Amino acid sequence: MTGDRSRSELLRMTLPNGLRVLLAPWYGTPRVAVTVHYGVGFRVEPPGREGFAHLFEHLMFRGSESLPDGRFYDHVHRLGGTANGSTHQDFTDYYQVVPASALEQALFSEADRMRAPRFTSGSLAEQLSGVEEEIRQATVGRPYGGFPWPLMPEVLYDTFANAHDGYGDVELLRRTTPDDCAEFFDAYYAPANAVLTLVGDFDPEHARGLIEHHFGDIRARPLPPPPDLREPEPAADRWARCSEPGIPAPAVALGYRLPNPEDDLSGYLAHVVLARLLAQRGLADPGWPRPDSSCGFFGLLDARDPDTLVLASLLAPGVTPEQLVAAVNERWDEWAEGGKIADAVDEAVRVLISEHHRQHSDLQTRGRALGRLEVLFGRGELLDELPGLLAKVSPSQVARAARSLRSAHKAVLVIEPAADRIRPRPATAPPHERPGPPAVHRDAVRLARTPAGPRPLPALLRARREPRLEGLxxxxxxxxxxxxxxxxxxxxxxxxxxxxxxxxxxxxxxxxxxxxxxxxxxxxxxxxxxxxxxxxxxxxxxxxxxxxxxxxxxxxxxxxxxxxxxxxxxxxxxxxxVPPPGALTRRGRLPHRTGDDALRRHWLTGAAADGxxxxxxxxxxxxxxxxxxxxxxxxxxxxxxxxxxxxxLLAWWAADLSPPPRLALRGTGDLLALRQGGLTEVHVTLCTVRPPERAGEPARYLATAIFGSYMRSRLVTRIARRGPAAYEAYAGRETFLDTHRAYVRARIPNGLVKDAFDDIRDEARRLAADPPSATEVDLAREFCAAQLLSVFDSPAVLADLLRQTVSSGLEPSWLERLPGLLREVPVADVAGAGAELYGTPHLAGVVLGDIDPGRFVAETGLTVTEVHLDDMAGHR
Missing domain, CATH: 3.30.830.10 (Metalloenzyme, LuxS/M16 peptidase-like)
Incomplete structure (x- = not known):
């Protein structure tokens, strides 16, 4: 369906203002990826400004001169696209994937925020709240928070740039002003410090013209000197211990300095293979947990020197951190001779090459990787050279890497269960005098204005890239x-x-x-x-x-x-x-899966094996x-x-090729109640049997979206009015047993169950009483037709969706035809399908949680059938 990798090309251009551009045509894909990498990460932050680069990344989505007040996302969300950003040690990237018809809109939005972003006190306060929650979730809100990153750099490195926490201190960040943001932008977000990358099916000459038109008038600015990342080698092993209540076992992480890939790429890649070898083979004692090991905190070739090889593992019962370190050293000793590991190295290399090909056959991942390698090393083409370079890594090079790590001084980070949460002291530095603003510094108000003023958003291209399954x-x-x-x-x-x-x-x-x-x-x-x-x-x-x-x-x-x-x-x-009683809960099965298992048994009239x-x-x-x-x-x-x-599969044969008889289902109108203690949320699946009819499928697809499966749907809009701390719910359809069902799934805090059921019932009634308007249907059809194009972003996603399509009883070519069919379906058909699928207030399905069935009935007015988890496993 798409262009052969052997025919892929990488075209370069540089605008007069210094902006570097990579064009990577990938013919046959109906969407395009647009990424912008800026050569600034959290290692530029001075003492007292920790976390600023990450906060700034969030702010860049909140508005620009032509797209104020969060309008950056308008073209993305309307067309089922994606947009996001991330902050790393030495770069920050912003990426979008949209239909090819929206290429110019994506370029316009990136150029507008590169030209004139808006920073206000309101957006700062809003994003500080979001950043605070992100930091909390990553470092406090989960077990082993901050392990191994961002704790490990503080142990391994000495200089502030390399050792400090890229998340920072929210209280210090609260001192940030809009003018601070404008100063940072002028210093680091200059065109000459950026790389723009396009991947997808576009005409290179047309793309050049669009880029020159939208980015060419952005003023060139001088770049600040790069941060000094020179780091002394550790003179001895460094140990740091911390503790956390509630974790099940101690964990240990080891950190080693990696070779500089700009000076010794083959040595760096030998360490990559060695890390994978350890992840695959583990330590000598097979009873110990297999360590996770990788190069880079965020991935392969994701930072300039210095970077880190990280190894992390839970400890087996009775094993001390010192014993784990000794076991790792024994592995390095064992692998110090290339002849002993030749077969293992060959296997590790094969896996790494396959993973590389697979990951970078995805539109977004390929665009981000090309830009990353260009902004860090000036060599975007390295992406397609890496499989060949990995194939050249020899067992002797891997053995040399093992000997190097065995003799190297390392950092050892230990986190142990304890009553108190204790972390190593954050990296500090001498008092730092902030440099004066750059020569072209503008305050936040002037920065957000240009002489030409706001510009109109370009229209979508009329010609659409229709998806095709080549050689189907x-x-x-x-x-x-x-x-x-x-x-x-x-x-x-x-x-x-x-x-x-x-x-x-x-x-x-x-x-x-x-x-x-x-x-x-x-x-x-x-x-x-x-x-x-x-x-x-x-x-x-x-x-x-x-x-x-x-x-x-x-x-x-x-x-x-x-x-x-x-x-x-x-x-x-x-x-x-017979599986032991309670197996359902002990295996950590997701609550919705447990509920579906209960529904299947109930609809099959309890036909589970009892022995x-x-x-x-x-x-x-x-x-x-x-x-x-x-x-x-x-x-x-x-x-x-x-x-x-x-x-x-010659021996795999069906003895009887006649289709099995249809199941006689019972109890499909019942609402089951399963009590599972300890859950803080109630998990709900409400559903009705709805056998498919191919003739009306496009209408049912849009009706499902309008009721509850995209961001402008009725159910999602109603929930949003309750605030961000309400509950989650969405609508869908799927094969269930030997039929199909339409469903609503919800995850509801215990105190909002009645409100959630009221919302779902009210919206179901309204779908029948107030059918979707032509405008409502047009918005849904535009979104759904565009979102379906994401199926073709990678071979892996395409295979997943083909499996789902075929198992649902549809032809594989349905994925090609559905976007066009959605654009043509009459509004009245969509209204009728909505009433058929969801327009009834009768609620059947399953409710699972730490609930009192009697109280639930009293609050909601619904009748329930109680089911016990052990009964579902066949235990009476």
Missing amino acids: SDTVLNSGLRLVTVRDARAPLVEMRLRVPLRTQGWACPDHLELLVHLIGVRTGAARLAQAIGGEFLLSTDGQWLDVTGHAPRARLDDWLNILAGVVAPTVFPQPV PVDLAELHRSIMSPLGASLVAVGDLDPVSFTAGVEKA
Whole structure:
């Protein structure tokens, strides 16, 4: 469907004001990614201004001369796009992904805030509140907060620039004024300190013209000197201990200095392979948790020198931090000889190369990575060189990296359970005299005004990029398996998705099914075998389907298919088993999943197994190719891939190709109540059976959006009027058992249950009494048609949505046709579909939480059927 990576090109231009531009055409994608990287991160912050770069990033979204008061998002949200930013050590990036028809609007919005941003006291106060909550969530509001970042730099580094906390102190940040923001902008957000990157299907010459038109008149400004990041090597190991109440086990992180990639890229990449080797192989004692290890706090080549190799692990019971450090040293000693690790290095390199290809076949990720490498190292093209450079990393280079780490002084950060929360002392520096404002400094009021004044937002391009599934093949094999393939050469990989309906036996035994999936994975070693070929194989169930999600290099497709054959083949399991009581809650299953399991059993009239289940028989009953689908998207030939599937799955056959009889469902109008103690929120799924009718599908799609599945929907708008601390709810439709349902899911604080149910009932009544207007439908159709284009952002996303489409009973070409159909559906059809799907105040489904059913009935006036979790697992 999209341009071949081998034909990808990277075009450069530099405007007279110094703005560097990268154009990376990727033909065939219906959306474009626009990113702007500024060469300023939190390592420029002086003492007393910690966290300012991050706060500033938030402020850049709040308004500019032509797009004041948060209007930056108007074109993004209206068209189902995305926009965000992030602050790193040495850069800040801003990125958008929008339909190709909105390319000029995206460029306009970025140019307007590069030219004349607006900083006000009101936006400062608003964003400080948001930043404060973000910091709280990252450092205090979760277990092991701040571990290993931002605590590790304070232990490993000496200089303030490298050691200080990029989040900062909110109380110090409250002293910030709009003029401080204007000063920072003039100093660091000059065009010559920025890189603009475009990725997608656009004409390069047309894009050049748009860029010159919108960015060319932004005034050039001098750049400040770069921060001094020189850092002395540690003279000894450095230990820091902290504590936190409520964590289940101690954790240890080790930090090592990495080679400078600008001076020794091959040495840096050898450390990348070594870190992956440790993450894959773990420590010598197999009973210890496997450490997480990576290069960079935020990712590969994400910062200039100095940067950090980080290793973090929970401690096994009875193991001390000192013993873990000794075990790591033993690993470095063991891997100090290249001959002993040749095979392991080859596998780690294969996995890293596949991951790199897969991640950067995504539109947004590719745009951000190109701009990052350009702003940091002046080499955006390094992105496509990295797979070849990784392939050249030898076992001897990795062994040299292991010897280097073994002899290097490191930082060791320990966090232990304790009654009090204690953290290392933040990095400090001598009193710092802030430099005077830059020569071109303007106050915040003058900064937000230009002589030309506000400019009009450009119109959307009339020509649309309609999505296309190139080389689509859709066939049903003799075995009953449906095979869907799409050629997509953005990466030398193939994404594969197998979906098998669980049928009555699987739907009735959710706990046995979870156990079966676990045992299949263990006995076949599928994940490990796929990793060895540079691929991935994940086996999972959501209670409705058994799913295999994976990928493989194009040269190893047969190997991956053979792994799949081992998973679907009959096998021997232990004697019939009964999962222990309470398994549902102990496994950490999401509350909505638990509720759906309860609904399936109830609708099947309680047909769960009440005693032992033969797992081999359960495997045979659900693992049938009849009704199953295999989707493959990637760099493949459909004919040879189909032959490979038929050969690998030759023994997988449905004995009876006739469709199973329809289920006789009962109790679909009941509202179930499940009490699960300890939850601070009530989880609700309200649903009705609604078998699909293909002729009316576009109308039902828009009706669902209008009722509750996008930001301007009626339900979302009503909830927003209650304030940000209200509750969450959204509408949707999906396959359920052997039929379909329309649903509303909600997550409600315990004190708002009555209000939430009143809201949902009122909006359901209003959908029938006050049908959507033409304007309301037009807004929804514009959003939905544009948002559907995101399906084509990457091969992985496309494979996911094809699996969902096919398993819902639709043709794969539906993804191509639906955006156009949404633009044509009559308003009256949408109104009728809304009344059919959601326009009834009768509420059926399931309510799960720490609830008193009697009180719930008294507050809401609803009738409920109580269900107990242990009963769902087959225990009486």
